[in-house]
Amino acid sequence: MSTLIAAENLGHAYHDEWLFKNLTLGIQTGQRVALVGINGAGKSTLLKLLAERFSPLEGKIVKNKFVKIGFLDQEPSFPDGYSISDFIFSLENKQQQLIREYEELIEDPNPDEQKLNRLYEELSEHNAWEYEHEIKTILSRMGINHLQQQISTLSGGQKKRLALAKLLIEDPEIYVLDEPTNHLDIDTIEWLEKLLTSGNKTILLVTHDRYFLDNVCNTIVELDRGKIYNYNGNYAYFLEKKSEREAADESTFQKNKNLLKKELEWMRRMPAARTTKSQSRIDSFYDLESKTKQRTDNKTVTLNVKMSRQGNKILELDHIGQSFTDKNVISDFSYTFKHGDRIGLAGKNGTGKSTLLNIITGYLKPEKGIVGKGETTVYGYYKQGGLAFNEKERVIDIVKSDAEYIKMADGQTISASQLLTLFLFPPKKQHGMVEKLSGGEKKRLHLMKVLMQNPNFLILDEPTNDLDIDTLNVLEEFLENFPGVLILVSHDRYLLDKMSEQLFIMEGNGDVQIYNGNYSEYRISLDVAKDKPATKVVKADTISSAPAPVKLTYKEQKELDDSEQAIASFESEIAALTNGLSEIDPVNYQQIQDQTLKIQTIQQHLDKTMERWLELSEKAGSTT
Known part of the structure; x- marks a missing residue:
C-alpha cells in the first residue's frame, strides 16, 4: 500500500493553547481510519489540516498534488446565492452538466420535448445514464429532491446532507469526514456504510457512532493529550489495547509523581545556591513536572445529579392526532407511561418524531386528543438543535443563570463551579467565553444544564451528535442507572440497543407502532418477516388498563x-x-x-x- 497523505511533525494551537506538537501520521491507500479522542482534543482541527483547509503552525502536510481530497465539515458552509443544483453539479464535468440540465427539465410540469430528446441523445453519447442513476440515488437517499431550491432556505441538517451528497458524487481519492452520520436516519446510515466499504476507498473520519465505526473502519487512531496512538483493528480491539496502555500510563504516572516529590524537595533546598545546581537536573525537573500536570488533567465526566420524586401518574396520551398542511403526522395514538419506561423513538427523517416530543412536553398542543401530565412529572428535554448560547458569555455565568448551587444524587450540595469541574470544565474554561468551546463541549454544557433540572422524565433527542465516545460511555452508565422515564431519539444503533426496551416507530403515514424489544431485534424481525411471508412481526398493543x-x-x-x-x-x-x-x-x-x-x-x-x-x-x- 502507498501513502496517500502524511502529516510530518505537525503542531497547531487554538486560542493560544497547543492542541498538539510534533505529530506524525500517514494514511495509506485503502485504509479506513477512525480518529477518536475526547472533545477539545483537536480531532476536527487535525481533519481540516489534513484536508488542507488551512496551514499548520508547525510541520507540514505531504501528498501527491494529483490526489483529490473530499472534506465533509461538521458544519459546512456554502457560497451565497447558490441553489442546490449550482452546488451539486460541477461546471468542469460535462456528464454532470448534462445530468443537471436533464434533471431540471424533468422537474418542469411541461418540459420542452425537443430539449428532452436532445438530452437523451447526449446522455447516451457520453455514457452518462448509469452516472445519472447513481447521482439520483445519492440525492434521493439524502432527501434532496428539489434542485432549484436555494441553499439558504435549508435547515442545518439538510445542509449537512447536501454537503455529504456532493462529496459522494465526486468520489475523491481520500474521504475526510467529520461526523458523517449526524442528521442521517438509520436506514441511510446503513446504506452509507455499504457505499463507503465498497471498492477500495481511503477514508479518515471522526464519528461517535460505534456500530458505524466498527462496520466501516479497519484502523483506529487515538488523539490523546497531543499524541497519536495507532490501533490496527476494530473498536473492541481498540478498547482492549487502550485499557492496557492506560494501566501502563498509570504505573508510570505514579512513579513520576513519587520522583517529582523528591525532586521538588531538592529544588527547594538552598535557594541561594540554585545557580550551582546541575542545570540538566533542573531541566529534568521542569519536564517531569509538565508531564505529571498533563496526566492529572485526564479525568472522566461524572453524572450523578438528583432526580425529582415521581408520583403514580406520569403521563397519559389519549387519542392524540396532529397534521401539518394536509400531511397526517400522528393519526390516533394512545399510551400510558409507566415507571421505568425506556423507549426508543425510531423513524425516518420527517416522520414526526420531534412533533411527538413537542406534544409530550407541552411545546405543542395537539389538534386532537388529550395530554394528561402527572403533577410530579419533571421533564428534562435535550433538544437536537442545542441551546442558543451567547458566545460572548462566560461558561460559568451560563450555569449560574439556572442555579448557584446544585443538589446531587447523594444529597450533597455543590457549587456551579464544582459541577462544571465534574463535567470536565476546568477553572480556565469556566471563566472563558463560550465561543472558545468546541462543538462537543457546547453539547456537554447543554446536557449538564438539562440534568441540573433534576428531571424524572428524560427526553434525549440525538444526544450523541458531536459528543466524544468517552463522554458517551459515561452518559450510558448514567442512563443505565437512571430510575425515571427515558425517551431516546438517536441514529446511534448501539445506544438504542443498549438503552431502550421498547420502540415507538413512526411509520410516516400517521401511524405510531409500539414494539417490545430493541432496535436490532426489530430489524431482524423485519428481515425474518420479509424472508418468510407467512411470519408475522409481533408488535405490542397500546397499553390498556382493561381487564x-x-x-x-x-x-x-x-x-x-x-x-x-x-x-x-x-x-x-x-x-x-x-x-x-x-x-x-x-x-x-x-x-x-x-x-x-x-x-x-x-x-x-x-x-x-x-x-x-x-x-x-x-x-x-x-x-x-
Missing part, C-alpha cells in the same frame, strides 16, 4: 397460530446461521463476531415469542 378476557379473543387466537410459525422460522434461521459458523475462516474474527451477535439477537426474539406462545397456550388450555 383480561376469560378466553382467547380472535386476535389472540391468530397471534397464537402465527407465533407457532414464527418459532419455526426463528429456529430454522438459528440453525442455518450456526451451521454457517463452521464455514467462516477462523482468522476472520469480525465476521464470526457479527454472525454470533445475529444468532444471539434472533435467540432473544425466539425466547420472547416462546414466552408469549406459552402464555396464550396456557390461557387457551384453561378455557377448554
Whole structure:
C-alpha cells in the first residue's frame, strides 16, 4: 500500500493553547481510519489540516498534488446565492452538466420535448445514464429532491446532507469526514456504510457512532493529550489495547509523581545556591513536572445529579392526532407511561418524531386528543438543535443563570463551579467565553444544564451528535442507572440497543407502532418477516388498563397460530446461521463476531415469542 497523505511533525494551537506538537501520521491507500479522542482534543482541527483547509503552525502536510481530497465539515458552509443544483453539479464535468440540465427539465410540469430528446441523445453519447442513476440515488437517499431550491432556505441538517451528497458524487481519492452520520436516519446510515466499504476507498473520519465505526473502519487512531496512538483493528480491539496502555500510563504516572516529590524537595533546598545546581537536573525537573500536570488533567465526566420524586401518574396520551398542511403526522395514538419506561423513538427523517416530543412536553398542543401530565412529572428535554448560547458569555455565568448551587444524587450540595469541574470544565474554561468551546463541549454544557433540572422524565433527542465516545460511555452508565422515564431519539444503533426496551416507530403515514424489544431485534424481525411471508412481526398493543378476557379473543387466537410459525422460522434461521459458523475462516474474527451477535439477537426474539406462545397456550388450555 502507498501513502496517500502524511502529516510530518505537525503542531497547531487554538486560542493560544497547543492542541498538539510534533505529530506524525500517514494514511495509506485503502485504509479506513477512525480518529477518536475526547472533545477539545483537536480531532476536527487535525481533519481540516489534513484536508488542507488551512496551514499548520508547525510541520507540514505531504501528498501527491494529483490526489483529490473530499472534506465533509461538521458544519459546512456554502457560497451565497447558490441553489442546490449550482452546488451539486460541477461546471468542469460535462456528464454532470448534462445530468443537471436533464434533471431540471424533468422537474418542469411541461418540459420542452425537443430539449428532452436532445438530452437523451447526449446522455447516451457520453455514457452518462448509469452516472445519472447513481447521482439520483445519492440525492434521493439524502432527501434532496428539489434542485432549484436555494441553499439558504435549508435547515442545518439538510445542509449537512447536501454537503455529504456532493462529496459522494465526486468520489475523491481520500474521504475526510467529520461526523458523517449526524442528521442521517438509520436506514441511510446503513446504506452509507455499504457505499463507503465498497471498492477500495481511503477514508479518515471522526464519528461517535460505534456500530458505524466498527462496520466501516479497519484502523483506529487515538488523539490523546497531543499524541497519536495507532490501533490496527476494530473498536473492541481498540478498547482492549487502550485499557492496557492506560494501566501502563498509570504505573508510570505514579512513579513520576513519587520522583517529582523528591525532586521538588531538592529544588527547594538552598535557594541561594540554585545557580550551582546541575542545570540538566533542573531541566529534568521542569519536564517531569509538565508531564505529571498533563496526566492529572485526564479525568472522566461524572453524572450523578438528583432526580425529582415521581408520583403514580406520569403521563397519559389519549387519542392524540396532529397534521401539518394536509400531511397526517400522528393519526390516533394512545399510551400510558409507566415507571421505568425506556423507549426508543425510531423513524425516518420527517416522520414526526420531534412533533411527538413537542406534544409530550407541552411545546405543542395537539389538534386532537388529550395530554394528561402527572403533577410530579419533571421533564428534562435535550433538544437536537442545542441551546442558543451567547458566545460572548462566560461558561460559568451560563450555569449560574439556572442555579448557584446544585443538589446531587447523594444529597450533597455543590457549587456551579464544582459541577462544571465534574463535567470536565476546568477553572480556565469556566471563566472563558463560550465561543472558545468546541462543538462537543457546547453539547456537554447543554446536557449538564438539562440534568441540573433534576428531571424524572428524560427526553434525549440525538444526544450523541458531536459528543466524544468517552463522554458517551459515561452518559450510558448514567442512563443505565437512571430510575425515571427515558425517551431516546438517536441514529446511534448501539445506544438504542443498549438503552431502550421498547420502540415507538413512526411509520410516516400517521401511524405510531409500539414494539417490545430493541432496535436490532426489530430489524431482524423485519428481515425474518420479509424472508418468510407467512411470519408475522409481533408488535405490542397500546397499553390498556382493561381487564383480561376469560378466553382467547380472535386476535389472540391468530397471534397464537402465527407465533407457532414464527418459532419455526426463528429456529430454522438459528440453525442455518450456526451451521454457517463452521464455514467462516477462523482468522476472520469480525465476521464470526457479527454472525454470533445475529444468532444471539434472533435467540432473544425466539425466547420472547416462546414466552408469549406459552402464555396464550396456557390461557387457551384453561378455557377448554
